[in-house]
Amino acid sequence: xxxxxxxxxxxxxxxxxxxxxxxxxxxxxxxxxxxxxxxxxxxxxxxxxxxxxxxxxxxxxxxxxxxxxxxxxxxxxxxxxxxxxxxxxxxxxxxxxxxxxxxxxxxxxxxxxxxxxxxxxxxxxxxxxxxxxxxxxxxxxxxxxxxxxxxxxxxxxxxxxxxxxxxxxxxxxxxxxxxxxxxxxxxxxxxxxxxxxxxxxxxxxxxxxxxxxxxxxxxxxxxxxxxxxxxxxxxxxxxxxxxxxxxxxxxxxxxxxxxxxxxxxxxxxxxxxxxxxxxxxxxxxxxxxxxxxxxxxxxxxxxxxxxxxxxxxxxxxxxxxxxxxxxxxxxxxxxxxxxx
Numbered sequence: 001x002x003x004x005x006x007x008x009x010x011x012x013x014x015x016x017x018x019x020x021x022x023x024x025x026x027x028x029x030x031x032x033x034x035x036x037x038x039x040x041x042x043x044x045x046x047x048x049x050x051x052x053x054x055x056x057x058x059x060x061x062x063x064x065x066x067x068x069x070x071x072x073x074x075x076x077x078x079x080x081x082x083x084x085x086x087x088x089x090x091x092x093x094x095x096x097x098x099x100x101x102x103x104x105x106x107x108x109x110x111x112x113x114x115x116x117x118x119x120x121x122x123x124x125x126x127x128x129x130x131x132x133x134x135x136x137x138x139x140x141x142x143x144x145x146x147x148x149x150x151x152x153x154x155x156x157x158x159x160x161x162x163x164x165x166x167x168x169x170x171x172x173x174x175x176x177x178x179x180x181x182x183x184x185x186x187x188x189x190x191x192x193x194x195x196x197x198x199x200x201x202x203x204x205x206x207x208x209x210x211x212x213x214x215x216x217x218x219x220x221x222x223x224x225x226x227x228x229x230x231x232x233x234x235x236x237x238x239x240x241x242x243x244x245x246x247x248x249x250x251x252x253x254x255x256x257x258x259x260x261x262x263x264x265x266x267x268x269x270x271x272x273x274x275x276x277x278x279x280x281x282x283x284x285x286x287x288x289x290x291x292x293x294x295x296x297x298x299x300x301x302x303x304x305x306x307x308x309x310x311x312x313x314x315x316x317x318x319x320x321x322x323x324x325x326x327x328x329x330x331x332x333x334x335x336x337x338x339x340x
Contacts, residue, residue: 170203229256
């Protein structure tokens with residue numbers, strides 16, 4: 001059965017379309033619409049299949065009470081947790097969140113922005129795929145409130161962002177390895193175009209150099225994926241000088257590392273110690289339990305929503321926020337008595 005319209009409801013209620021619209025928008029008293037007419041309109045609305053267009057309503061009101069969220073992958077526990085927290089915070093404020101999974105693809109990212117602009121969202125929170133694409137410039141040109149989360153741009157002054165202090169997190173991980181006697185520490189990175197990856201690599205390199213281990217620096221990898229962790233770990237373990245420790249720069253990379261170590265016949269931490277950058281619910285239930293650098297997901301999400309709400313309210317300040325990570329020490333790092 002076809003849905004009723006304002007016109008069909010007006011005809012059944014024996015009044016004008018504008019009267020129906022004013023009743024539905026709660027303005028009956030303002031326009032001195034009689035209680036009898038209000039009752040007839042509400043009765044017909046209840047009987048009908050009428051569904052108001054939220055976009056059209058939003059255009060009239062100047063806002064839609066919706067925000068967009070672009071993330072690189074719902075299959076990544078870090079980003080799914082970010083999404084869950086943002087949705088929860090936004091709901092408390094009366095906002096609906098439209099989530100778009102860009103699947104680490106800039107084409108999908110551009111299409112996602114186009115979709116959100118077409119839906120007239122009040123603002124957008126985005127985790128970029130890597131580079132600053134034309135879509136970001138389009139959003140800025142449209143003066144739509146935008147907050148960047150986790151990853152940001154080298155020319156980051158254009159947008160407000162909230163992220164973890166990734167440099168500090170990598171320093172903490174390498175210092176923990178070195179405190180346990182490790183000197184041959186391999187680093188498996190993700191997308192090298194992402195600022196988060198660049199900062200984690202910089203922290204790894206600087207800490208190795210600070211301890212006179214620049215000749216032991218080993219960096220490989222190109223994606224924040226399980227497959228990347230698996231392939232690169234196999235290559236590292238088959239090399240002439242096997243490391244005693246591996247720093248995986250994401251929780252997905254770590255899962256690939258664990259699989260590769262197991263298939264090689266080695267064990268964690270007896271043969272290889274590992275640390276993940278990012279926590280994962282599974283890490284506390286694996287054998288061994290995985291030591292990690294934990295990002296403040298709830299705090300990042302709360303701050304991102306708060307910043308966006310301020311922008312929606314008209315604030316034009318640009319904020320760059322780096323929140324401190326923490327190290328969760330579990331069982332995947334074993335002390336070594338002497339360097340190889």
